[in-house]
Amino acid sequence: MVQVAFARRGALAFVPTRRILTRPFTMSLSTAAYAREREVATEAVLRASKLCTRVFQNLVSASTIEKKDKSPVTIADYGAQAVVNSILHEAFPNDPIVGEEDSVELRGNAATLDKVVELANSVLDKSLSSSAVLEAIDLGTYAGGKKGRFWTLDPIDGTKGFLRGEQFAVCLALIVDGTVQLGVMGCPNLPVELSKPNGERGCLLTAVRGGGAYQRSFASSSTDKRIHVNPATSPSETQFCESVEAGHSSQSDAAAIAAHVGITRPSVRMDSQCKYAVVARGDAGAYLRLPVSATYEEKIWDHAGGVLLIREAGGSVCDARGRELDFSQGRTLKANKGVVATNGVLHEQIMRAVESVVGAKI
Numbered sequence: 001m002v003q004v005a006f007a008r009r010g011a012l013a014f015v016p017t018r019r020i021l022t023r024p025f026t027m028s029l030s031t032a033a034y035a036r037e038r039e040v041a042t043e044a045v046l047r048a049s050k051l052c053t054r055v056f057q058n059l060v061s062a063s064t065i066e067k068k069d070k071s072p073v074t075i076a077d078y079g080a081q082a083v084v085n086s087i088l089h090e091a092f093p094n095d096p097i098v099g100e101e102d103s104v105e106l107r108g109n110a111a112t113l114d115k116v117v118e119l120a121n122s123v124l125d126k127s128l129s130s131s132a133v134l135e136a137i138d139l140g141t142y143a144g145g146k147k148g149r150f151w152t153l154d155p156i157d158g159t160k161g162f163l164r165g166e167q168f169a170v171c172l173a174l175i176v177d178g179t180v181q182l183g184v185m186g187c188p189n190l191p192v193e194l195s196k197p198n199g200e201r202g203c204l205l206t207a208v209r210g211g212g213a214y215q216r217s218f219a220s221s222s223t224d225k226r227i228h229v230n231p232a233t234s235p236s237e238t239q240f241c242e243s244v245e246a247g248h249s250s251q252s253d254a255a256a257i258a259a260h261v262g263i264t265r266p267s268v269r270m271d272s273q274c275k276y277a278v279v280a281r282g283d284a285g286a287y288l289r290l291p292v293s294a295t296y297e298e299k300i301w302d303h304a305g306g307v308l309l310i311r312e313a314g315g316s317v318c319d320a321r322g323r324e325l326d327f328s329q330g331r332t333l334k335a336n337k338g339v340v341a342t343n344g345v346l347h348e349q350i351m352r353a354v355e356s357v358v359g360a361k362i
Contacts, residue, residue: 099140158272
């Protein structure tokens, strides 16, 4: 097992928003159809990523982790959702949002609310009042469904990774009539090159349906770089990516599947939708999220953007039964069990192994 961990560092460099939004970008017709949405979503995710990084630097300490104090991630969750929702609502006031958080608990904790408001305003151009922050958070209570367009947001995906100073992501996607059309993912701690863990960190990944998948560095002024899945045609040439936490996905089943197809390299383990990013840009050949509970339903905000990234990078995604992931069922993927994402070339071979190992369980 290879657990990807990265030491804490100083402040990340974030390119000013205006510079990011005016960067040259060659768009296909599909990408152009959602150019404004991509621009706004990019700004929202970058600002929320900056907020999360500030929370980690200022509020997470060794004693915080030792005492398993989750208050910093709570503040970052609320703050990031307020930032993203307020930016989306200003640009697209008629678009509902499916978010992970609501403000019920925050309304009863004045001290935490004050911190959330302060942090949100530190990354926004226009300051929000306490009531405006609460209202922005509660924009995320939409139920989802089959018709119309809506956004889905995970303000911090990978809370344990966040607290450890490892991998987490701010994940935003636009769904129209049940189909994911746009995905934007901010990964503040992800190395620009996984093979250089001590090199530059902080990646923004974007995908538009039919328009390809792209990565840019948080700090670099370079243009978006097209990314592609690993071209490996033999399982022995690649490796799996899976969760750090055994409670999120069956690691024993993953090991059995790896043995079945002949993957001998140790899995890359990390938290959050960063796993989708790692597969989309070719660092691993497959991502397995295998069911650990017969009743658990995956949340749409945990997968929407990542699924689109994989597909637009040339890969394939389905559930552990081989079914299409259905984002039209509300706030969860209730029609699906687990997730299997691959480079496409190895998809059928890996799915046969998944059926052999876990088919009877699901």
